[in-house]
Amino acid sequence: AQSVTQLDSQVPVFEEAPVELRCNYSSSVSVYLFWYVQYPNQGLQLLLKYLSGSTLVKGINGFEAEFNKSQTSFHLRKPSVHISDTAEYFCAVAGGTSYGKLTFGQGTILTVHP
Amino acid sequence: DGGITQSPKYLFRKEGQNVTLSCEQNLNHDAMYWYRQDPGQGLRLIYYSQIVNDFQKGDIAEGYSVSREKKESFPLTVTSAQKNPTAFYLCASSPSPGTGALEQYFGPGTRLTVT
Numbered sequence: 665a666q667s668v669t670q671l672d673s674q675v676p677v678f679e680e681a682p683v684e685l686r687c688n689y690s691s692s693v694s695v696y697l698f699w700y701v702q703y704p705n706q707g708l709q710l711l712l713k714y715l716s717g718s719t720l721v722k723g724i725n726g727f728e729a730e731f732n733k734s735q736t737s738f739h740l741r742k743p744s745v746h747i748s749d750t751a752e753y754f755c756a757v758a759g760g761t762s763y764g765k766l767t768f769g770q771g772t773i774l775t776v777h778p
Numbered sequence: 779d780g781g782i783t784q785s786p787k788y789l790f791r792k793e794g795q796n797v798t799l800s801c802e803q804n805l806n807h808d809a810m811y812w813y814r815q816d817p818g819q820g821l822r823l824i825y826y827s828q829i830v831n832d833f834q835k836g837d838i839a840e841g842y843s844v845s846r847e848k849k850e851s852f853p854l855t856v857t858s859a860q861k862n863p864t865a866f867y868l869c870a871s872s873p874s875p876g877t878g879a880l881e882q883y884f885g886p887g888t889r890l891t892v893t
Contacts (some may be wrong), residue, residue, distance in 0.1 A: 707884035
C-alpha cells in the first residue's frame with residue numbers, strides 16, 4: 665500500500681516571495697509522483713510529474729519539484745509567487761500493482777497575499 | 779477541443795433519491811475514474827474502469843454504482859444507500875497503460891447537495 669502526506673494544510677505567503685509545499689510518500693515499490701493544482705470549484709490540473717530520470721522536474725507556471733528517494737519526499741517549489749498562484753495543491757503517487765491508480769494527499773491551500 | 783465534461787455543474791436532490799452524474803471524454807482514453815472530494819480529505823477513489831464493460835471498486839465504493847458501456851462515458855449513480863452524499867465529485871481519465879502515460883486528466887466536477 666502507498667500513502668501520501670502533505671505536511672502543511674495551509675501556507676500563507678506574500679507576493680514575490682519563494683514558497684515550498686512539502687510532500688512525503690510511503691511505498692514499497694518504485695513510484696511515480698505528481699503535483700496537481702485546483703482553483704476554486706474547478707477540476708485538477710497537472711503541474712508536473714516525476715516518472716524517471718532527472719530528480720529535478722520542471723512544470724508549468726514556474727513550479728518545480730525535486731524527487732528525493734532517500735527522504736521519500738517530492739517537495740514543490742516556486743522562487744517567486746504571484747497572486748494568481750492562490751489555489752489548493754495536491755501531491756499524488758502511483759506505482760507497483762496499483763498502476764494507473766493515484767493516491768492523493770490531503771491538499772495544501774496556498775494563499776498569496778499582496 | 780479534447781477534454782472531459784461533467785454535467786451538471788451543480789446538482790440538488792432530496793434525501794432518499796438516486797442521482798446520476800454524467801462524465802464524458804473525447805480524449806480516446808481507456809481508463810476512467812470517479813473521485814469524491816471533501817474539505818481537508820483530498821480525493822478519494824470511488825470506482826475506476828480500465829476498459830469498456832469492466833470496472834473495479836475503489837476505496838469508498840459503498841452506496842455508489844457505475845457502468846462503462848461506451849469508451850467515452852462513465853456515469854456514476856449515487857444511491858440512497860450512500861449515507862453522506864453531499865460532496866464535490868470529480869471524473870478523470872488516463873491513457874492506456876501501454877503508452878507509459880500515468881497522469882490523469884480531470885473534468886470540472888459536479889457539486890452535489892442532498893438535503
